[in-house]
Amino acid sequence: MSRIEGVLQTLKGQGRKALIPFITAGDPHPDETVGLMHTMVDAGVDIIELGVPFSDPMADGPVIQLACERALKYGTSLRRVLAMVSEFRKTNDTTPVVLMGYLNPVEAMGYEAFADAAVKAGVDGVLTVDLPPEEADDVAPMFAKRGLDPIFLLAPTTTDERIRAIADHSSGYVYYVSFNGVTGAAKINVDEVAAKVAHIHELTALPVGVGFGIRDAETAAAVGRVSDGVIVGSVLVDTIARNQTDIDALKRALTDLLNPMREALDSLAS
Amino acid sequence: MSVKLTEEMLTALPDARGHFGAFGGRFVSETLMDSLMTLEREYLRLKNDPEFQATFDKDLADYVGRPSPLYFAERLTRETGGAQIWLKREDLNHTGAHKVNNTIGQALLASFLGKKRIIAETGAGQHGVATATVCARLGLECHVFMGADDVQRQSLNVYRMKLLGAQVHAVQSGSRTLKDAMNDAMRDWVTNVEDTFYIIGTVAGPHPYPLLVRDFQSVIGRETRRQSLEKTGKLPDALVACVGGGSNAIGMFYPFLTDESVQLYGVEAGGHGIETGEHAAPLCAGRPGVLHGNRTYLMEDDDGQIASTHSVSAGLDYPGVGPEHSWLKDIGRANYVSVTDEEALEAFRMLTLVEGIMPALESAHAVAYAVKLAATMDKDQMVVINISGRGDKDIHTVAQLDGIEL
């Protein structure tokens, strides 16, 4: 069983929901990322999605675009992100880490070289936004064979046929994008999300994490009620942007954001 | 290595997933997949629909003014002292470039799909103008994304788009040129996918765009083939076209791919020179990667971050290229070369002075290479240059380089 499956099964046994933060690696500076990861673990998160910065983040809104620019300014390459995960693993071997980003940095490194290095660093899952399962015939099995969970997106526009096919290629969890749009937009409609996630649960046994548009304890609880976990991104990245120069203040601000989300999610526990 | 292409090989490409050999495909976020699959299905149906084709042909004739002439550049030929140089006059199309062939076709597709809101990216502004033009004609809402730097250097076209009723969005992110305009167009598309049709301006992007844009632009090569046989009784020995995303080049090349005797030359933007790294020549100096929905030759750094590009011509200032060109390069069917900013500017002046035809700076890249090529060929041979657009939009740029304030 992968680390991701283990964590999600334990939570399920407890009737609890996963809190999954996203931050961009290397933002505000490559030396700070590992510290921020530990801060988030202390604030009660279950899985960390670590963004690999890319020069052309087509699926992201302005908040994460700027985070990529900050991280790239300090040379945050994919190899450097892997080094951060190794560093994190020195003191944490329980919290799963999922790399999330775009395909080209992985392609440039070479799929096999990347997969080997990712496993060695202690990465648990990989989500490349611009890699649909149709193009992942070689890559997904290469990841899966090494115990890396290939994680794919589902969207409001995804047909039933595709939901089944995508679930077949996935392990760990599937990531449901709550609305048509880029990260950071504020369009979430909880009733629509509830209906679609319930439907996805009928088509696959995999846990469903929901991301895009979750900004506070209230939306986290509303979405947590109908899913297996919530992914929180832009609001954290925006907090990083506003506190780039004072890392202690930044860590307090992240903790202050995540604590109420954790409490709200746990108050749902049956 | 060169492979002899047959009709059967060509009709099998792209394959069902949009691949041209190792290139192409559909690398987009999940939200767009259903829309792309619908577009592919509908396009493959309409492609063989007589009513759709008749409407397209009629618009090309009566609205664009096709066929465009194939013109014998007699004086340029004499001055060059080699092969006969002929010009395919896409500059004479309505709106002044080949771009309109494609926007007519895609706007027609949008109408058949019932989409009323159109988005487009543009570099030089020619595709933006061609999109705004067809939207005005069909009464469609039009949004054009353009890098903030390009908004500056192509202000004339920005104003033309506004006069045509389009909303122009200046893109401030990244390098503020064509690739960033395309990023923002994709972001808009993801957000408004239910009611919006994205008219991509070149043979790049996810499948089926490279296929359908190539089909719409192939009218250039089909006409050239027919006109060449009518006027000279034979096929040209060489075709030369500039390559930004590659739509005017593939449109010219495609109907000749199985004619082994016809040499194909795609001319990329060499900028300040390939050796300086400041250029936009992915086929000459890049390597395969994935950007904007397809796998193709790209300009990138060792970490897979997309490199910034430079060209005097905004329409060629793009780090990628259509996937079919990547395939043609790898199988050795087409040759990809580059000329510098300086050579292109010189060719711009020469064609203007010698033939009274002012080419777009993009097309001037093709002229510069073709003249060098023709000089090495026999007098009874024939070179056709695709003059993809006219140079009016570039007069400010050229004047500025001359130190003249207009």
Ligand SMILES: Cc1ncc(COP(=O)(O)O)c(C=O)c1O
């Ligand atoms: C006149 C002209 N030629 C060529 C191009 C380059 O595009 P493509 O390579 O798709 O033909 C442009 C793009 O703006 C253009 O305006």
